[in-house]
Amino acid sequence: MAVDSALPSSRPLFLAEQPVGPDGRPVLRxxxxxxxxxxxxxxxxxxxxxxxxxxxxxxxxxxxxxxxxxxxxxxxxxxxxxxxxxxxxxxxxxxxxxxxxxxxxxxxxxxxxxxxxxxxxxxxxxxxxxxxxxxxxxxxxxNKRAAKAYLSAHAPDVPLIPGFAGDSQHAADLEAAAAAIGYPVMLKAAAGGGGKGMRVVRAAGELGEALERARSEAGRSFGSADCILEKFVExxxxxxxxxxxxxxxxxxxxxxxxxxxxxxxxxxxxxxxxxxxxxxxxxxxxxxxxxxxxxxxxxxxxxxxxxxxxxxxxxxxxxxxxxxxxxxxxxxxxxxxxxxxxxxxxxxxxxxxxxxxxxxxxxxxxxxxxxxxxxxxxxxxxxxxxxxxxxxxxxxxxxxxxxxxxxxxxxxxxxxxxxxxxxxxxxxxxxxxxxxxxxxxxxxxxGRLPQPTPRPRQPPRPHRPPRRRRAGPPAPLRH
The missing domain is CATH 3.30.470.20 (ATP-grasp fold, B domain)
Known part of the structure; x- marks a missing residue:
């Protein structure tokens, strides 16, 4: 269910009038x-x-x-x-x-x-x-890679974030590119969006695992596992x-x-x-x-x-x-x-x-x-x-x-x-x-009600015989 708008009822959303064909009906019905x-x-x-x-x-x-x-x-x-x-x-x-x-x-x-x-x-x-x-x-x-290449060639005045958008998907090439860009870098899927296939990599030793995960996620979500690298702006x-x-x-x-x-x-x-x-x-x-x-x-x-x-x-x-x-x-x-x-x-x-x-x-x-x-x-x-x-x-x-x-x-x-x-x-x-x-x-x-976290069971204590009290003087009588 959807509510059409949060605007006042006096200001409904504008609907573009749909083009019609020769028969007077909308072109797309x-x-x-x-x-x-x-x-x-x-x-x-x-x-x-x-x-x-x-x-x-x-x-x-x-x-x-x-x-x-x-x-x-x-x-x-x-x-x-x-x-x-x-x-x-x-x-x-x-x-x-x-x-x-x-x-x-x-x-x-x-x-x-x-x-x-x-x-x-x-x-x-x-x-x-x-x-x-x-x-x-x-x-x-x-496609993020193609978009950057196109703008570099046809609109050099549009500022691009430093990065690597080459065709190579070899880990060694991406590692070399990341080193040239300077860590931290952002690894992201070349296709799609929505945060899927994205990883921040802060050191060279993290790139291999991050690349594997990003490719897997991108492939499942968009049908393409290709990735690009960008400088991560803090x-x-x-x-x-x-x-x-x-x-x-x-x-x-x-x-x-x-x-x-x-x-x-x-x-x-x-x-x-x-x-x-x-x-x-x-x-x-x-x-x-x-x-x-x-x-x-x-x-x-x-x-x-x-x-x-x-x-x-x-x-x-x-x-x-x-x-x-x-x-x-x-x-x-x-x-x-x-x-x-x-x-x-x-x-x-x-x-x-x-x-x-x-x-x-x-x-x-x-x-x-x-x-x-x-x-x-x-x-x-x-x-x-x-x-x-x-x-x-x-x-x-x-x-x-x-x-x-x-x-x-x-x-x-x-x-x-x-x-x-x-x-x-x-x-x-x-x-x-x-x-x-x-x-x-x-x-x-x-949704599903949260389950209480079970407490860790304590090991049983060893059995000890009860202590005997020492006999003391009798308590005084109270009248």
């Missing part, structure tokens, strides 16, 4: 969602508002997810444990299923194959519309700029998001606008983000990410997430624009110059998102599984929540532990923080 969970629910919600048919897919392990019931149509893909490949990573299966159900477009969500150029190419080869950048853009910007801020392009050369920036609060390189709290960012840096970063996207003729929603060295007041290009981000709702709240509707508008051939709400983009107030995850705080926040015994989200006018769980839902180890997102909007940052504090205090999500 049947939307196949090649994803699951809360992002599938998010796409379904906008499809419903636009009068489009949503088609969900699921596996046996998430058959109880809300997206299965909320969609107009739901199709079973099989099971993860029985299949040789995770069905959500099986491009051939997904394309065949989309064609078989008569879909007009495929929305990839985030994660899985959302930034896979081969998947986008296969979707379009099958005669369907891929809701996102074309395969060439994904090959260039959706005490840096993580700032990303939301862009949307129409493939015709027009790119619009919809403001920034501060995503610096992270755990294990995965975002936990996001907010917009950045409270500490100077107008000079904000303007420069927005211009750089638009330049990066415009270079490639970007189509759809994307995020240009930067690392900011606050002490030096410098920023460095980090990567492009060529898809919708988990934290996109706070941008929607600040701008009042439905980004999923804008994705579908562009995918159907719409031109951004014709969208009055973007001429120019106006941001108001402050928005914050907190992620709720199925994790065990007593075991260093390791992902948990089990049954949601109680789900009772906050219900307030200034609160928006997005989730695919409900009381009684199963949480599987086969999926990301993200359960829900809580989003608030307020006129000021102080009021937004207060609203989020209230929302968290009034939200309950109960």
């Amino acid at each position: 049947r939307i196949f969602i090649a994803n699951r969970g809360e992002i599938a629910c998010r796409v379904i919600a906008t499809c419903r508002k636009l009068g489009l048919t949503s088609i969900a897919v699921y596996v046996d392990e998430d058959s109880s997810s809300l997206h299965v019931r909320q969609a107009d149509e739901s199709i079973r893909l099989g099971g993860i444990t029985q299949a040789a490949t995770n069905p959500f990573l099986d491009a051939e299966l997904l394309v065949a299923t989309a064609v078989g159900c008569g879909a007009h477009a495929v929305h990839p969500g985030y994660g899985y194959l959302s930034e896979d150029a081969d998947f986008a190419r296969a979707v379009r080869a099958a005669g369907l519309v891929f809701v996102g950048p074309n395969a060439a853009a994904l090959s260039t910007l959706g 005490a840096a801020k993580h700032v990303e700029l939301q862009v949307v392009g129409d493939g015709g050369g027009v790119v619009v920036c919809l403001g920034e998001r501060d995503c610096s609060v992270q755990r294990r390189h995965q975002k936990v709290v996001e907010e917009t606008p950045c409270a500490w960012l100077s107008e000079e840096l904000r303007t420069a970063m927005a211009a750089a983000a638009v330049r990066v996207a415009a270079l490639i003729g970007y189509e759809g929603a994307g995020t240009v990410e930067f690392v900011v060295d606050v002490a030096a007041a410098r920023f460095y290009f980090l990567e492009v997430n060529a898809r919708l981000q988990v934290e996109h709702p706070i941008t929607e709240e600040a701008t009042g624009v439905d980004l999923v509707a804008l994705q579908l508008f562009v995918a159907a051939g719409g031109r951004l110059a014709n969208v009055a709400a973007l001429q120019p983009v106006v941001t108001k107030g402050h928005a914050i998102e907190c992620r709720l995850c199925a994790e065990d705080p007593h075991r260093d926040f390791l992902p948990e599984r089990g049954t949601v015994r109680l789900w009772n989200p906050a219900r307030a006018a200034d609160t928006r929540f997005e989730t695919a769980v409900e009381t009684g839902a199963d949480v599987s180890i086969h999926f990301d532990p993200l359960l829900a997102k809580l989003v608030v909007w307020a006129p000021t940052r102080a009021r937004a923080i207060a609203a989020m504090t209230r929302a968290l205090a009034h939200t309950a999500c109960v």
